[in-house]
Amino acid sequence: MKRGVAVVMLIVLVIVAAIVGGGIAEPAQLSCFLIVAAAASRAWINPGRSSQAPYTSAKTVLISFFEWFGEMAVFCGRLLQAALVPPYEIRALLRQCESVGSRSLPLVALAGAATGAVLSLQTRDSLTRFGAQSFLPAVIVFSLIRESGPIITGLVMSGRVGAGIGAELGSMKVTEQIDAMEASAINPYKYLAATRVAACVLMLPLLTLAADFCGILMGWFASSLADPVSLRLFLENGFQNASYNDFIPPTLKTTLFGLIIGVVACFQGMRTTGGTAGVGRSTTSSVVLSSLFVIVADVVLVRMILVFFP
Amino acid sequence: MQDSVDGHPIVVKALRKSFSGRTVLNGIDLQVETGETVALLGRSGTGKSVFLKLLIGLQLPDSGSIRLCGREIPALGLNQLNEVRMRVGFLFQQAALYDSLTVEENVAFPLERHTKLTAVERERRVKELLASVGMQQDLKKMPSQISGGMQKRVGLARALALDPEILLFDEPTSGLDPITASEIAQLIRALKERRRLTAIVVTHDIHSARTFADRLVLMHDGNIVIEGTIESLQNSRDEFVVRFLGEAA
Ligand SMILES: Nc1ncnc2c1ncn2[C@@H]1O[C@H](COP(=O)(O)OP(=O)(O)OP(=O)(O)O)[C@@H](O)[C@H]1O
Ligand SMILES: [Mg+2]
Numbered sequence: 001m002k003r004g005v006a007v008v009m010l011i012v013l014v015i016v017a018a019i020v021g022g023g024i025a026e027p028a029q030l031s032c033f034l035i036v037a038a039a040a041s042r043a044w045i046n047p048g049r050s051s052q053a054p055y056t057s058a059k060t061v062l063i064s065f066f067e068w069f070g071e072m073a074v075f076c077g078r079l080l081q082a083a084l085v086p087p088y089e090i091r092a093l094l095r096q097c098e099s100v101g102s103r104s105l106p107l108v109a110l111a112g113a114a115t116g117a118v119l120s121l122q123t124r125d126s127l128t129r130f131g132a133q134s135f136l137p138a139v140i141v142f143s144l145i146r147e148s149g150p151i152i153t154g155l156v157m158s159g160r161v162g163a164g165i166g167a168e169l170g171s172m173k174v175t176e177q178i179d180a181m182e183a184s185a186i187n188p189y190k191y192l193a194a195t196r197v198a199a200c201v202l203m204l205p206l207l208t209l210a211a212d213f214c215g216i217l218m219g220w221f222a223s224s225l226a227d228p229v230s231l232r233l234f235l236e237n238g239f240q241n242a243s244y245n246d247f248i249p250p251t252l253k254t255t256l257f258g259l260i261i262g263v264v265a266c267f268q269g270m271r272t273t274g275g276t277a278g279v280g281r282s283t284t285s286s287v288v289l290s291s292l293f294v295i296v297a298d299v300v301l302v303r304m305i306l307v308f309f310p
Numbered sequence: 311m312q313d314s315v316d317g318h319p320i321v322v323k324a325l326r327k328s329f330s331g332r333t334v335l336n337g338i339d340l341q342v343e344t345g346e347t348v349a350l351l352g353r354s355g356t357g358k359s360v361f362l363k364l365l366i367g368l369q370l371p372d373s374g375s376i377r378l379c380g381r382e383i384p385a386l387g388l389n390q391l392n393e394v395r396m397r398v399g400f401l402f403q404q405a406a407l408y409d410s411l412t413v414e415e416n417v418a419f420p421l422e423r424h425t426k427l428t429a430v431e432r433e434r435r436v437k438e439l440l441a442s443v444g445m446q447q448d449l450k451k452m453p454s455q456i457s458g459g460m461q462k463r464v465g466l467a468r469a470l471a472l473d474p475e476i477l478l479f480d481e482p483t484s485g486l487d488p489i490t491a492s493e494i495a496q497l498i499r500a501l502k503e504r505r506r507l508t509a510i511v512v513t514h515d516i517h518s519a520r521t522f523a524d525r526l527v528l529m530h531d532g533n534i535v536i537e538g539t540i541e542s543l544q545n546s547r548d549e550f551v552v553r554f555l556g557e558a559a
Contacts, residue, residue: 177408185393185395
């Protein structure tokens with residue numbers, strides 16, 4: 001029990017440290033740091049049969065860690081090849097766009113709206129204290145379109161779509177449906193994985209727009225409860241100093257979130273072994289890993305966007 | 311069957327396979343002639359399903375040679391492997407139907423991707439295939455809504471969709487009632503007689519095997535213990551063979 005709590009705290013610490021570290025460190029340093037942290041936490045969770053030999057256990061953890069990346073690289077190679085070589089699975093892609101995109105819309109819209117409302121309620125209080133309420137619309141709009149909208153969409157989608165894809169492909173793997181596809185000379189990387197990854201890449205920016213929109217709308221609504229103002233005026237104030245650079249790069253960066261979510265979830269799903277329990281494991285790991293990588297990617301991207309689109 | 315080796319579309323030599331130190335196949339040699347149907351028998355867990363999967367490259371052997379239609383399977387790249395796989399009809403032990411597609415769509419799936427049939431022709435072909443395994447209704451149902459035996463038959467129809475030259479069936483008659491089982495056995499026999507298909511059929515059902523098999527192969531402990539016609543097996547004095555056939559009868 002105590003070990004469980006310690007592990008959870010360690011993982012939280014690792015994530016916080018990674019985010020803070022990401023702000024100041026180079027991406028290369030950050031990834032080294034993450035590797036060490038992940039190895040440490042894995043070693044802690046799995047003290048292994050040979051607890052008297054922490055060196056070996058750390059070594060196997062490191063090996064499996066690099067193995068994971070190696071397999072991931074092979075997976076990406078096959079995926080890319082399958083995705084680029086015709087014929088294309090247009091119908092399957094559209095079906096995936098529907099399940100990744102339209103079906104996630106309510107959830108993403110709700111998450112965006114809640115973020116907008118919270119932002120509005122919270123910032124109003126702080127801004128009033130400094131006598132700067134007139135900035136409220138701008139604060140809401142800027143924080144939503146530059147950061148909150150994209151990251152909330154990314155995280156909500158790693159939960160919803162990461163779990164969905166991980167579980168679906170995982171159960172297809174353990175019930176031999178993926179083998180059956182290969183046996184009929186159909187490339188599962190093309191039909192199953194590439195379509196899902198492409199759907200994630202295409203849909204995430206659109207969903208981000210929806211989250212931004214609902215957030216701003218809800219922000220206006222919440223702020224007009226305290227101080228009625230017309231939506232038009234609110235938007236005019238909010239977007240007064242906004243340029244395309246505030247809007248386009250952060251929205252487009254969510255294509256990368258989509259790529260991460262799709263690739264990680266498909267990879268974890270398609271390498272599932274060990275029956276139903278294995279499906280559970282790959283579902284969990286696909287959610288955990290995709291949210292983790294989305295957060296890390298966000299740190300790196302925020303910095304890059306600040307450099308390239310000042 | 312122009313590119314088979316001396317009229318042997320399936321040639322397996324010294325095939326070995328182990329899983330994490332546990333040997334499952336320990337040097338299997340098997341040749342199947344064009345038009346011949348082999349029934350593969352053996353106790354549960356001897357590696358019959360693994361053997362079939364090795365044949366079409368779903369798993370890689372530890373060592374040994376597998377030639378299908380004259381091509382060395384373990385050495386092929388994906389594209390060449392797929393060329394061979396299109397000539398093979400494979401039935402999985404658990405049917406392995408795509409559970410997000412209806413019965414009809416399952417059978418149409420390979421047709422859509424590997425043939426130039428129009429939608430109408432394809433629909434007719436799907437109906438024909440399903441009728442040949444005794445599935446006239448429930449075509450719009452999902453696999454989870456039909457029984458296990460029906461799933462098996464749909465799997466069979468899907469395996470036959472591309473007019474394969476080689477059939478690899480993993481227990482096509484298990485889980486079926488005796489009447490349907492014997493109908494499926496008749497179907498396999500008819501396929502062989504009409505189109506000279508080459509087949510390996512894993513089965514526990516000696517009665518069905520009697521209907522369609524030219525030769526029986528009995529596996530035990532990673533090896534082939536005995537092969538031959540039913541009569542020659544029945545004349546064997548080997549303790550395991552006697553016991554196996556005795557229990558099966
Ligand atoms: N992917 C795998 N990983 C590890 N071991 C495996 C794997 N697949 C099969 N085995 C092992 O190989 C052996 C043979 O399995 P296989 O499924 O081929 O048996 P079978 O002869 O088809 O049995 P049955 O008649 O019950 O279907 C089993 O002992 C099984 O534990
Ligand atoms: Mg089996």
